[in-house]
Amino acid sequence: MKTLTLEAPAKINLTLDILGRRTDGYHDMRMVMQAVSLGDTVTVAEAAGGFSLLTEGISLPAGKVTLEQRAADAFFHRLGRPVPGLEVRLAKRVPAYAGLGGGSADVAAVLRCLRTLYAPDLPRQALEEIGLAVGSDVPFCVRGGTCLAEGRGELLTDLPPLPDCAIVLCKPDFGLPTPELFARLDGADLGPRPDTAAMAAALARGDLAAAAACLGNVFERVLTEEEGEEIRSIKEALLRHSALGAAMSGSGPTVFGLFDDRQKAVRAKEALEGRYRQTYLAAPVKILEKME
Incomplete structure (x- = not known):
């Protein structure tokens, strides 16, 4: 079988x-x-x-x-x-x-x-x-x-792979409706946009710190005050625990931080999981299916 x-x-x-x-x-x-x-x-x-x-x-x-x-x-x-x-x-x-x-x-x-x-x-x-x-x-x-x-x-x-690093992911205990977030974006003043070209250039240089400095997600600009406060709180906690950068992933609400030291990432995870049960430690994964 x-x-x-x-x-x-x-x-x-x-x-x-x-x-x-x-x-x-x-x-x-x-x-x-x-x-x-x-x-x-x-x-x-x-x-x-x-x-x-x-x-x-x-x-x-x-x-x-x-x-x-x-x-x-x-x-x-x-x-x-x-x-x-x-x-x-x-x-x-x-x-x-x-x-x-x-x-x-x-x-x-x-x-x-x-x-x-x-x-x-x-x-x-x-x-x-x-x-x-x-x-x-x-x-x-x-x-x-x-x-x-x-x-x-x-x-x-x-693109060139994200340099080896530790990634802490933290999901707060609420959800964000993807269709509603897209609707909020329509006609909204999003301010400065994520610099995707600078991110690609940082990856090409293999520069993890520069890549972390380029993290950005426009969905963060259309969160409600309550949602935004929670997301910012998690980002600030990751940065306090030595993350090189932090951002929300996709339409959220998971926030991730990039670390150049696994032990620092472990300590950040331990600090966050006391409040957020869905907190994880991960690493980048390379291409799964190569072009034939």
Whole structure:
């Protein structure tokens, strides 16, 4: 029986800028995305018939077609063959609705498993295109590493990797509704924008301190007073504990800090997890799927 287990790394946004609303209702984005070692574990196995998803660490609403099933349907539609019986097992560690792309990472891991098991000659670009039909972050999560992402997030350009560092991630105990945050951006005065070009230049030099100085996310500019106060409090705590820089990831509310010393990062994590139970220590992850 065919079976494969893969890790599904989460992502952070080193920079995130929104250029404007498109005619199709989406927004044009320009951002630098980075895969991190905090991740879920996905196992795909052949089964007698149908599609089933077994989860650990998260409960899913009954009766809805899951993103994982949509990914399998899209994959086999691309191959021009029926979907075989499949059982997907998901061990969830990445917090949901956190700005870390956990759901997209799981879908990408399912697609990577299916390619290895059923179509090993399928190019990575084709796998990314299949992923885009499920979600805008899925193409990056298929690829991993460090990328400039444009368009909806699907136009990817590989960048030099983020230098080795420790990353502390801290999610406060509230959620931020992504559609509402995008709506807040429309027509808002966002002030100075994240300098994505300077981030790319810092990565090209392998300069971690310069990269940390370029962290930025326009979603932080449209938070409510209460939301913004909590995010700033976490950023300030990370900086007090020697983070080189800190920012909110994606549409939040997870905040991350970059550290050039793992022991300092461990102390920062220990200081924060007394108040924030969803606090994690991670590291950058390099490219998962190389271009064939």
